[in-house]
Amino acid sequence: MSGSLYDIPLKQIDGSDTSLGDYQGKVLLVVNVASKCGLTPQYEGLEKLYESKCAEGLEVLGFPANNFREQEPGSDEDIKAFCTLTYGVKFPLFSKVSVGGADQHPLYAQLTAAQPAATGDGPFRERLKGYGIISEDTTQVLWNFEKFLIGRSGTVVARFAPDVAADDPRLLSAIDAQLALTA
Numbered sequence: 001m002s003g004s005l006y007d008i009p010l011k012q013i014d015g016s017d018t019s020l021g022d023y024q025g026k027v028l029l030v031v032n033v034a035s036k037c038g039l040t041p042q043y044e045g046l047e048k049l050y051e052s053k054c055a056e057g058l059e060v061l062g063f064p065a066n067n068f069r070e071q072e073p074g075s076d077e078d079i080k081a082f083c084t085l086t087y088g089v090k091f092p093l094f095s096k097v098s099v100g101g102a103d104q105h106p107l108y109a110q111l112t113a114a115q116p117a118a119t120g121d122g123p124f125r126e127r128l129k130g131y132g133i134i135s136e137d138t139t140q141v142l143w144n145f146e147k148f149l150i151g152r153s154g155t156v157v158a159r160f161a162p163d164v165a166a167d168d169p170r171l172l173s174a175i176d177a178q179l180a181l182t183a
Helices: 042-056 076-087 106-114 123-129 169-179
Strands: 027-033 058-064 147-150 156-160
Touching (some): 027 106, 027 169, 042 076, 156 169
Parallel strands (some): 027 058
C-alpha cells in the first residue's frame, strides 16, 4: 500500500500503458463502470459533467469492471464501442479491472483504503438486499458506478455511493471545492 496513486501502472482501453501520473495536477473522478447495469445510464451524466468541467481541470476516468453480476462481460473493444456509440463518451476509459476480491486491482486497493466509507451509502445497499445481494463490508466497492474523487495533489478526498449521480449536489460541491484549489 505504499507509493502514490500516480505510480500505479494502468492500461488505457486501447491497451496502451499509462498511469494516473498522466493526469497529475488535475481533479480526478474515478468511476467503475459497466454496460449492462441498471445504473449504466449514468454514463450520460458523467459525460455531461466531464464536458462541462474538463476545461477547469476535471477528468472523469472510467474503469470497466465485471465484479457485479457479470454486468461488464465484453472485451475492451466492445466496451469502447458501446460507450462511444450509445452515450457519446469522450472521457478516458481504461482496460477492464477488478475492483474487489482476491484479484482487486492495486488502484482500487489504494482507493478503498484511503476512503473506506462512501457518501450516500445506504439506500442503494438496501435496494440490493431486495435482490438478495448482501454486502456488509462497507469498505469494499458496493456496485458499479461508485465514484472516488482525487484532488489535484493526488489525495483521495471523497467517495460516493453508486446511486449518487453526476448531477448530485453533494458530488458537484465536492468537485467544485477541489477545482478551486491549486495543487
